[in-house]
């Protein structure tokens with residue numbers, strides 16, 4: 627890791643960056659314990675029954691399986707937030 631990267635990480639960790647708030651996509655939420663929830667979509671079948679497939683934000687982004695309800699809503703919301711074009715410096 628270069629000195630620049632170290633400084634950047636330090637600044638990030640202390641929340642002293644001038645880039646505005648963290649993107650909502652970085653908001654941590656409880657890890658779901660449901661079987662197969664949050665796993666990438668590989669084939670046509672879900673890894674466990676009842677899971678919902680959620681598309682990634684951008685074209686070509688990986689889709690994931692989520693359990694119905696909270697996880698699906700969260701994943702869709704995250705994808706929508708990521709799909710919003712971010713204007714440089716237009717955060718505030």
Ligand SMILES: [Zn+2]
Nearest residue numbers: 658663693697
């Ligand atoms: Zn879940």
